[in-house]
Structures are given as C-alpha cells and as structure tokens.
Amino acid sequence: MSGVYQLDIIETVAELKELLAIQKTAIAKERVQLLYLLKTRHSQTISQAAEMIGRNRVTVHKWIQQYKTGGIEGLLKRKSSPGRPRTIPNWAEKALDKRLQEPFGFNGYQEIVEWLEQSLGINSCYKTVHKLVYYRLESSPKVPRPKSFEQSKTKVEAFKKTLHTT
Template sequence: MAGVYKLEIAESVEDLKPLLRSQKSASDKERVQLLYLLKSEQAKTVQAAAELLGRHRVTVQEWLRLYRQGGLSSLLSHKRRLGRQHSIPQWAQDALNQRLQQAEGFNSYGEICQWLESQLGIVAPYKTVHQLVQYRLKASPKVARPISAQQSPEQVETYKKNSVRIWQC
C-alpha cells in the first residue's frame, strides 16, 4: 500500500512520552512527536503524520530518514548554521580594537579604512568599517576638539563658573 512507512521505531510509547515532555526546542519536540504518533498508531501513514504535525510530507520523510540512519541522536542533532563570513576577519578586528584603545587613535573612519588597507591589506567600504567600529567594537575615532590659540585659561574657568550658576537657577 502506498504511503505506508516501513520503519521500526525502537523506543516504546512509554519511553517517548517523557522524552517528548523533556524537549527544550519546538523543532526537537515535533520530531519526537512524529515518532510518538507513528508508534502509537495515531497516524498510520507519513502523509497523515505530516498533516497532524502541520509539516510537509517531504520534511517528515527527511526526519524519518535521519532516524533510520542514526536513531534518536541523529534525529535530534542539528547542523550548525554559520551564516555569511565577515568581510573583515576576526584577527583584523582584534588588531583594530587594540589600535583603537591606544591614546592617539584615529581622526576619522576614513583614516581607519586607510589603516586597514595599508597595515593589514584589507580593503573595506566606509559603511562596513563604521558599523564594525561603532556597533560591534563599541568604539569611535578619537578626535581632539580644536582649541583657539587666543583662548586664555582664566576666561575658560570664569565661563565654567558662570554657566553653572545659570543652569542652577
């Protein structure tokens, strides 16, 4: 008969019930629930189990293939998803972070881009460097404020004292 699965589930219904309750993730719970439905004969076919779980038949068949190949441990194991690689490698990020911690620092993000290219050989767009430094490294270029040569320290102190009084009013 088409659609009837040919799989011997080693665990008993009594073993699957506590295993089902102990699962932390929804994905693992669904996979154990699949075994439970088939073992307890609440679902007689793969299609019926897929409908009860709200999954596509091919997904359920893939789960059963994993169980057939490696048992319960294979069914509940997940591949680590890496995502896209960073355009600036970790070793370069570490070197940049050390350089940002130094007293002289950088004057701008453009200067950081030039430093990356000249010292480390990494060409990175301005936007990438800005996001790396600002959001991931939680740093910023150290730009000194310009001070007028005509400015006297006494006038600065007088201004600070008077401006405090204004804000306290």
C-alpha cells in the first residue's frame, strides 16, 4: 500500500505519553505527537499524520529522518544559532568580576572601560560595559562613600552594636 510508513518506533506508548507531557515547546510536542500517532496506529500514513498535526508532509518526513538517524534525542534536539561573538570574552568577564569583588573597585563605568583597554587589551564601549556589569554580573563600580576625618571609630562600632537589625 502506497504511503504506509516503514518506521520502527522503539519507545512504548506509555513512554511517548510521558514524553508528550514533559515537553516545554510546541515543536517538541508536535514531534512526539507524531510518534504517538504512528505508534498507536491512529494514522496509517505519513500524509494522514501530517494532516492531523497540521504540518506539511515534507516536514513530517524530515522529522522521521531525524528520528531514524538520531533517535528520540535527535528528533528533539534544538538547533541554536551561533550568534555574534561577545565583544568581551568570558575570560575577561571573569577577570572583571574578580576585580569588582575587591573592596575598592572603580569610580565609574568609564574607568572600567579604560581598565579593560589598558590591562586586558579589550576595546569596548561604555554601553556594553554597563550592560555587562549591571545586568549580567549584577554588580556596580564600587565607589567608597566619603568619610569624615573627625569620625571616631569607637563611636561607629558602638552605633553598629546598638543598631536594631531584623
């Protein structure tokens, strides 16, 4: 009979039901649903399964080829685009994070830009450094608050002890 698939689905119906329940994306659910329809014989042909899922027959054939070559992992593998490389590499990001953990950091983001250029040889703009430090590293340039020279250390320690913190 023309159009009848020749596919041995290794997973059981129960396993496919479990896989279907734990899928997070719609595409992954559709792919597992295809296997479920074919395994339970709800659809006899690939064209019928494609119509039930709402996908083109060629797309369903591609999914079946992915399943044949890579199994369920190959079918559910997500493609990721490489994207543009970061202007500040991971090793420099770690060095900057370590430097930001020190008690006296930087006076501002522009000083961080200059430090990156002088010590690590990385050219970057202010906006990039701000986004990296503030959002990604969740830190900030450490600027010590001004202290009075007349301030008594014993009074400061006494205040800290009597300060009510909850």
